[in-house]
Amino acid sequence: MSKFTVFGGRGFIGSAFVKDLKTQGHDVFVPEREDLSIFEENLGTIIYSAGYGDCQKDPFNVLHANITLLSSLLEKARFNKLVYISSTRVYMNQYDSSESCDLKVSYHDDRRLFNLTKLVSEELCLKSNRDCLIIRPSNVYGLAKNSPLFLPSIVRSAITNGSINMYVTRDYSKDYVFVGDVVRYTLDLLNKNAQGLFNLASGINTSANEIADIIVDKTGCNVNWLVEEDIDFFHEIDITKVVNTLDYKPNNVIDDLKKMIEDFENFFKKHKG
Numbered sequence: 001m002s003k004f005t006v007f008g009g010r011g012f013i014g015s016a017f018v019k020d021l022k023t024q025g026h027d028v029f030v031p032e033r034e035d036l037s038i039f040e041e042n043l044g045t046i047i048y049s050a051g052y053g054d055c056q057k058d059p060f061n062v063l064h065a066n067i068t069l070l071s072s073l074l075e076k077a078r079f080n081k082l083v084y085i086s087s088t089r090v091y092m093n094q095y096d097s098s099e100s101c102d103l104k105v106s107y108h109d110d111r112r113l114f115n116l117t118k119l120v121s122e123e124l125c126l127k128s129n130r131d132c133l134i135i136r137p138s139n140v141y142g143l144a145k146n147s148p149l150f151l152p153s154i155v156r157s158a159i160t161n162g163s164i165n166m167y168v169t170r171d172y173s174k175d176y177v178f179v180g181d182v183v184r185y186t187l188d189l190l191n192k193n194a195q196g197l198f199n200l201a202s203g204i205n206t207s208a209n210e211i212a213d214i215i216v217d218k219t220g221c222n223v224n225w226l227v228e229e230d231i232d233f234f235h236e237i238d239i240t241k242v243v244n245t246l247d248y249k250p251n252n253v254i255d256d257l258k259k260m261i262e263d264f265e266n267f268f269k270k271h272k273g
Helices: 012-023 058-078 112-127 150-161 179-189 208-219 240-245 253-272
Strands: 003-007 027-029 045-048 079-083 134-138 139-141 163-166 173-178 194-200 205-208 224-227
Touching: 003 012, 003 208, 012 027, 012 179, 045 058, 058 079, 058 112, 079 112, 079 179, 112 134, 112 179, 134 163, 134 179, 139 150, 139 179, 139 253, 150 163, 150 208, 163 208, 173 179, 173 253, 179 194, 194 240, 208 224, 208 253
Parallel strands: 003 027, 003 045, 045 079, 079 134, 134 194, 139 173, 163 224
Antiparallel strands: 173 205
């Protein structure tokens, strides 16, 4: 049994780590905000999945959640290893998506602060001389009933409102990765004592139209396509490094989407009852 400290352990990704680690019998600590004991005791292996992404409403919280606390941990805390959960959003609007590629920040991206804070945090990990593993997951999905994330939001809207609003074109495509795969393969990388950067993604993009077709087929909802031109794009994520490191076989989002819709429907039926 090992000790793990999960920052963001009550969030979507963090809670999935907490559940899996406890199932495996590990000692799991989820600190409260402003808990100063994090600088007094050995935290074991840190999973840093805390973060905030609303750059318009609260840019200072984006900075604090993504950088400030992490920086203090790297500088002052006692731990054996730190896993930083970053994002493949740093590859937005570019064709190369390997871990070693040059990265650019798009001027017209309203959430470029998020990308910048992720990159600063990654660099702090790399330059800290601490044992760090950096994970760049693609768009994470799962049964997050109250999540503002794209897939849970539109499935929830389809079931509760009978319609979904799509603020992208039919051809808009992204890579999606199951939250359980993020947890499983991150822990596999830890078991191999991996360091540095790793993309965790499916390696295949799925279009908005493919997703909408599945939801319409399962729920009979209406789809409102509200834009004629996309303002950004995401090329397929390069997963060569993790494939060469692990027996890596991530879930398929289309297959999982069908099950997600059924789970949402069962939840809302039970909740109404």
